[in-house]
Amino acid sequence: MRLLLVEDDNHVAAALSAVLARHGFHVTHARSGEEALQALVPEGNGFGVVLLDLGLPDQDGYEVCGKIRKRTSTPVIMVTARSDVRSRIHGLNMGADDYVVKPYDTGELLARIHAVSRRTAHEDPTTGGEDTLLLGPVRIELPTRQVTVDGAVIQLTRKEFDLLALLAQRPGVVFRREQIISEVWRTSWEGTGRTLEVHVASLRAKLRMPALIETVRGVGYRLVAPAA
Structure with a gap:
């Protein structure tokens, strides 16, 4: 994902x-x-998220956020030391999608970036529609929860599908293990690490595409989109 850091x-x-x-x-x-x-310029220029500091040398960050919102629907996360409630409310009213106070935990910031990008994601021309994800020979139908490879239906468990769909919505983006556990299993990382590893291994085997899900050592996993 392309990200603009201001x-x-x-x-x-x-x-x-x-x-x-x-x-x-x-x-x-x-x-x-x-x-x-x-x-x-033009119209977001392909950025997935803007991280906007408020203490800028030429313009007030709130003003910049308002101008960004008039030009593009690209998600904006304000990152600032201003922690009072009034500042947060003003930032959200100016069009920010989220507001993170310094100092922040890096894991939380990454989770918020992924969250706002998913919430505000628009239909991509490489997909078959907002409810279908196309990744080379892999087709993921979100409403019916059906996955096919070269037209053949692949039987997945509920968690296997949820895991695949999460990674497939942002090909190339690294998802932290903690984030995956939180979003797919709705629980904390403690005691569930082995469960995630087993599901990744199962997906690789069922799809017969071991390189589809890449392990990023010490961090998590990302989906590597195959050639069509």
């Missing part, structure tokens, strides 16, 4: 960009409100 502090931006890159994001850094607005 942050005037180069040291903060470099550290955060390195973390995001390790999790599969392609980060563009804008140091001012004007740079951010230019980067989003």
Whole structure:
């Protein structure tokens, strides 16, 4: 996923960009409100999420958020030290999709990025529609929960389907183990790590595509879209 990071502090931006890159994001850094607005032309310019700091040198971050919202529907997450309720409410009223207060936990920030990108995702031209995901020979029908490979139906358990659908909605993006457990199993990571590994192994075997789901050591998993 392409991500626009709007942050005037180069040291903060470099550290955060390195973390995001390790999790599969392609980060563009804008140091001012004007740079951010230019980067989003035309119509979002393919960015999946904007991380917007409020303390910018040329414009107030709230003002920048309002301008972004007039130009594109790209999700905006405000990242700031302003923790009072009034500031949060104002940010959301200006069009932000989420509001994260510094200092924050990196895992929480990554989870929020994935959450807002899924909530606001538009139909992609590479899919067969917003309810169908096409990944090479793999076809995932979300309403009917049916998966086919080269036209052949693959029988999956409920959790196997949920896991595959989660990864398939963002090909190439690394999902942390904790996030997968939370979203698919609706529980915490403790004691469920082996369950996730078993389901990944089962999916690879049933789809007969061991390279489809890649293990990112020490982090989690990502789906590698196969050639058509």
